[in-house]
Every structure is written in structure tokens, then in C-alpha cells.
Amino acid sequence: MILVALGANLPGLAGSAAATVRAAIERLDADPTRVAAASRIWESPPWPPSDQPWYANAVVRLETARDSVALLGHLHALEQEFGRVRGQRNAARTLDLDLLDYDGMLRAPPQAAPELPHPRMATRAFVLLPLAEIAPDWRHPASGTSVRDLIAALPGDTICRPLAPPSA
Helix, strand or coil: CEEEEEEECCCECCECHHHHHHHHHHHHCCCCEEEEEECCCEEECCCCCCCCCCEEEEEEEEEECCCHHHHHHHHHHHHHHCCCCCCCCCCCCCCEEEEEEECCCCECCCCCCCCECCCCHHHCHHHHHHHHHHCCCCECCCCCCEHHHHHHCCCCCCCCEECCCCCC
8 A cells, every 4th residue: 555645735736725636636547557546635733833824734535556666756846846945844845745655564763764663654644534435444564553552542632634525
């Protein structure tokens, strides 16, 4: 199972952050990659807490002929296409695409990128809640913990709520 998280909190070429996430999902659904499932759009506050706008988030399950390195390169190219400029960590952005899991592959530094599974995905509601919509039986490749148990372990004051119906 190949999982990618999408997020945006600045308007871009497609319009609002939510419109950008929807447009990016459509762009991901192109040969040799197919979107097999897409979550609803969710909204969440910026992390770490700041005065940035809230994020629009989603997770997609992909089918692709690309290997993990080629897929990550494709994701970075799409970010640039949507106006992403990489700069300061946790800065506001027009589009962020994170490769979460690539068929359960385990890859940690100092191996070549991408690090898999995504190193911070297990503690992020804006990843786990949409992921549970499209892959309710998914388990973290390193720990074996179910997505439901990861969600149950989130802090009680976590804010992440659905913004829109499923996009695909």
C-alpha cells in the first residue's frame, strides 16, 4: 500500500488551500500513478502553533509503477508546480506532499531518501484521521500498531475535523 499525505495552508494556482489539495489529488491521478482512494479534506491548525492559516489535509492511496525514490521526486515536482517554495521548516505552504508508506518499506537514515515510513506520521492527527478513512486496517510498518490505536493515543486536545466530502 502506497500512502501520500497532502496539505496546504496558503492559496495557490488552484485557489484556496482546500481547492489546491483537490487539484493535487487530480494531478496525482495520472499515468503511471493512479489514485486508488482519497480521504475527505480535513482541516487542522498549524504545527507548531503559530498565526499561520489553518491547513487543508488529505491522504491518498496510490497505485504506481514508480519506485519510492522516483515517486518522491514526482511529489516534489508537483509541489513546485503548485507554487511550493522550500525554505524555513514548518513555514506556510501552497502544497506539501509527504510519502507516508511505500508497501511497508522500512528505510532509515543514513540510507537514501525517502525515509520510510514517514518519521512523524504516527503522531499527527491530520495524517491518521484521513488515513483511517481510506485504509482502516493499515498498520504502522515499523511498530505494527494499527491506525485506530495510533488515533486513540493522540492527545485529547487534538483538533482535526472534516472539511469536505470525499474527493475521489
